[in-house]
Structure formats: C-alpha cells, structure tokens
Amino acid sequence: MDELKRKLDPSVFNIGRSQVGKHNWVQLGKQVSRKVQHVKDKVKNLLLQIQEGMELDESSLNSLKTRSLIESKEWKGYSVKKGPNYAPKRKKFATDLTRENLQTWKELQFKEYNFNAKGQPLDAGHLHPLLKVRKQLKDIFRQMGFEEMPTNNFVESSFWNFDALFQPQQHPARDSHDTFFLKAPSTTRELPEDYVERVKQVHESGGYGSRGYNYDWKREEANKNLLRTHTTAVSSRMLYALAKKPFTPKKYFSIDRVFRNEAVDRTHLAEFHQIEGLVCDRGLTLGDLIGVLHDFFSRLGMSKLRFKPAYNPYTEPSMEIFGYHEGLGKWVEVGNSGMFRPEMLLPMGLPEDVRVIAWGVSLERPTMILYGIDNIRDLFGHKVDLDLIKRNAICRIGIE
Numbered sequence: 001m002d003e004l005k006r007k008l009d010p011s012v013f014n015i016g017r018s019q020v021g022k023h024n025w026v027q028l029g030k031q032v033s034r035k036v037q038h039v040k041d042k043v044k045n046l047l048l049q050i051q052e053g054m055e056l057d058e059s060s061l062n063s064l065k066t067r068s069l070i071e072s073k074e075w076k077g078y079s080v081k082k083g084p085n086y087a088p089k090r091k092k093f094a095t096d097l098t099r100e101n102l103q104t105w106k107e108l109q110f111k112e113y114n115f116n117a118k119g120q121p122l123d124a125g126h127l128h129p130l131l132k133v134r135k136q137l138k139d140i141f142r143q144m145g146f147e148e149m150p151t152n153n154f155v156e157s158s159f160w161n162f163d164a165l166f167q168p169q170q171h172p173a174r175d176s177h178d179t180f181f182l183k184a185p186s187t188t189r190e191l192p193e194d195y196v197e198r199v200k201q202v203h204e205s206g207g208y209g210s211r212g213y214n215y216d217w218k219r220e221e222a223n224k225n226l227l228r229t230h231t232t233a234v235s236s237r238m239l240y241a242l243a244k245k246p247f248t249p250k251k252y253f254s255i256d257r258v259f260r261n262e263a264v265d266r267t268h269l270a271e272f273h274q275i276e277g278l279v280c281d282r283g284l285t286l287g288d289l290i291g292v293l294h295d296f297f298s299r300l301g302m303s304k305l306r307f308k309p310a311y312n313p314y315t316e317p318s319m320e321i322f323g324y325h326e327g328l329g330k331w332v333e334v335g336n337s338g339m340f341r342p343e344m345l346l347p348m349g350l351p352e353d354v355r356v357i358a359w360g361v362s363l364e365r366p367t368m369i370l371y372g373i374d375n376i377r378d379l380f381g382h383k384v385d386l387d388l389i390k391r392n393a394i395c396r397i398g399i400e
C-alpha cells in the first residue's frame with residue numbers, strides 16, 4: 001500500500017482505494033492481492049457513450065455530475081419542414097381587373113384588398129388657404145351677378161379713402177395711428193376738381209339735406225397718399241365713375257389687400273384682405289340690404305344672421321353682422337354693413353333716388369374658421385406656416 005501511494009498521483013490513489021474497497025476487487029491486508037481477473041471501467045464507458053451522443057439514464061448522469069465529470073448545457077434548435085402552402089416558386093397574385101385577368105379568372109388567385117393602406121402622399125404644389133377661399137367667394141359673388149372691381153392700387157389718396165366717404169379730416173382713423181401714410185410720393189397728382197369742391201362743401205357746411213361737420217376742410221389733408229385702409233376706397237371711385245354716365249344699376253365686389261397700422265397679435269395683422277360687396281340701384285331699402293346679406297351668407301353656410309346697430313361715417317344706418325356658425329355652435333361677428341349716406345352719393349352726381357347698400361368682411365376670418373387656424377400669423381405674413389399649407393384639406397364653403 002505504501003509503495004502504491006508513493007507511486008501514484010494522490011487523487012488517483014484515493015479514487016482507486018475507495019473503488020477497490022467498494023467493489024471488493026482486492027484483498028487488503030499486510031499484502032495486497034488481486035481478487036478478480038477483470039475490472040470494467042464503468043465511468044470511462046459512460047463518458048465515451050456521452051461523447052458519442054448517446055442518452056444515459058438519470059442515475060448514471062447524476063453520478064457523473066456529482067463528480068464534476070460532466071456539466072449540462074442547453075441550446076435551442078429549429079427544424080424547418082415544408083408547410084401546407086409550400087411552392088418552389090413565388091406565386092404571383094392578380095391585382096387588377098384587366099380584360100385578361102377576367103378571361104382567366106378561374107385559374108387566377110386574386111390579391112386581397114388592403115383597405116387600411118394609406119394613399120401615396122401627393123408631391124405637388126399647394127394653393128394657400130386664402131387663395132382657395134377667395135376663389136370660392138369669387139364664385140359666389142359671380143353666381144349672384146356681381147362684377148369684380150379693379151383693386152390693383154394699394155396706394156390711394158386720402159381723398160378717395162376718406163374724404164369722398166364723408167369721413168371728417170379730424171377722424172381718429174386718419175391719424176398715423178391707424179393709417180400708413182406715404183413718404184414718397186407723399187401727395188396725389190390729380191383729383192377731379194369740381195367733385196373735390198362739392199365734397200369740401202358738404203364736409204364744411206352740408207347740403208343735400210345735411211348740416212355737414214362745420215370745420216375747415218383742408219385740401220392738403222385730402223392730397224396725402226396712404227396705403228388704402230379699406231377697399232371701400234375702391235367703391236367710392238367706382239360709384240363716382242358710375243355717376244358720370246347715364247345711370248345703370250350695378251352689383252360690384254372686390255377681394256383684395258388693405259393696410260392698417262395696428263399692433264400685430266393672434267387675430268390682427270397690419271395687412272389683410274377685405275371682401276367688399278355693394279349693390280347700387282334706385283329705391284333700395286334696408287330690407288334689401290338684409291335680404292342680400294342673407295343670400296350671401298347662406299351661400300357661405302351661415303343662414304342665421306343677427307344685426308347690431310353700428311356707426312360708420314359713410315353709412316346710415318350701419319349694422320354689424322353676426323352669423324351663427326353651425327360648426328362652432330356659436331354666434332361670430334362676420335362683418336360690417338350699411339347704406340351709403342346721401343352726403344357721399346349726391347356730391348358724386350348720382351340720381352337722388354339711387355341707393356347703395358354695401359358690406360365688408362375680412363377674408364382671413366372665415367378662412368381661419370374653415371381651416372381651424374387660431375393664429376392669423378400662421379396664415380399670412382412672414383411667419384406663415386408652409387407645412388400648414390401642404391397639410392391642409394380642401395375645405396368647402398357652404399353647407400347647403
């Protein structure tokens with residue numbers, strides 16, 4: 001024993017000693033003598049079996065594990081088999097109802113429609129919402145028999161913008177708070193002299209049944225150039241031109257830009273667009289104005305209107321217009337209107353029984369309501385939101 005212990009590695013000696021005792025392979029005494037001829041190395045055989053990939057019973061595995069001769073590992077594998085729709089070539093489904101496909105439909109398999117698929121985004125130019133709404137308004141005016149007035153002059157004289165409209169020269173709207181006056185050219189080149197004289201008269205001392213304003217009317221004030229503050233300046237020029245010819249009834253409209261020296265905020269810009277309509281005919285009454293407004297606004301989708309007495313220097317009576325907005329479910333202020341004063345029409349030379357009914361609306365307001373825009377600066381001006389123009393749907397005015 002002592003000799004064996006010296007010769008062998010201690011771990012081998014220990015295992016051997018416990019195994020020979022357990023299996024009774026040798027006689028242990030003073031002398032060590034063999035008791036069996038053959039010893040089967042069971043452990044070696046088990047390890048060889050594992051190496052070959054054979055499956056072992058639980059107790060063998062456990063005995064190997066406790067001796068740290070093996071360790072267990074896990075891995076995942078997949079097996080791939082042919083499925084029920086297996087085909088060696090990709091099948092092409094028919095997608096269109098063409099003549100050929102219809103002739104051979106029995107042999108074909110049609111692709112199912114995907115109703116959830118989104119359409120291709122259109123990569124194209126887009127009209128600005130103001131242009132879309134302006135187009136619809138122009139159509140409405142034309143359907144109602146209105147002619148468009150020429151509005152291609154942003155620069156106007158104070159005379160046509162204010163004086164001809166019986167707006168007194170000390171009116172607060174005329175001072176530089178609300179009006180942009182021009183530096184160059186600062187004054188207008190010519191005005192119709194005889195008409196200017198009649199306007200001066202009616203401002204200073206009245207006439208045509210009016211008392212006038214009783215102040216010193218100054219020509220220099222009337223000559224001053226400005227950026228027109230309203231398109232009613234265009235209406236005054238058109239009515240004057242109309243008065244020079246034998247009278248014919250007219251219906252005029254315009255949609256164009258106006259300028260006001262205002263603090264810019266969510267609802268105000270220093271330049272915006274006005275929609276102007278007027279009807280000029282003999283014997284018109286306030287009832288005609290209300291009737292035309294109902295016709296006009298119901299074509300815009302507002303058939304419920306309310307009127308509130310108001311004041312304009314050039315109209316009497318004057319009315320603010322409120323419309324019930326079905327979409328918003330509330331009353332909104334939509335414009336201003338009135339019948340032009342005799343002090344304005346008679347100096348022009350229009351026949352005495354001719355009346356003019358007129359109204360003005362901003363273009364931005366209905367556009368903002370239609371497109372759900374709450375900041376006017378997203379719509380117009382240098383901060384305009386170009387994405388908003390791309391994203392916008394087509395909105396139709398009118399619900400009738």
Ligand SMILES: N[C@@H](Cc1ccccc1)C(=O)O
Pocket residue numbers: 229230231232276312315336337338358359360361
């Ligand atoms: N000119 C007015 C609108 C209006 C036009 C015609 C008649 C009466 C009022 C404005 O600027 O608000």
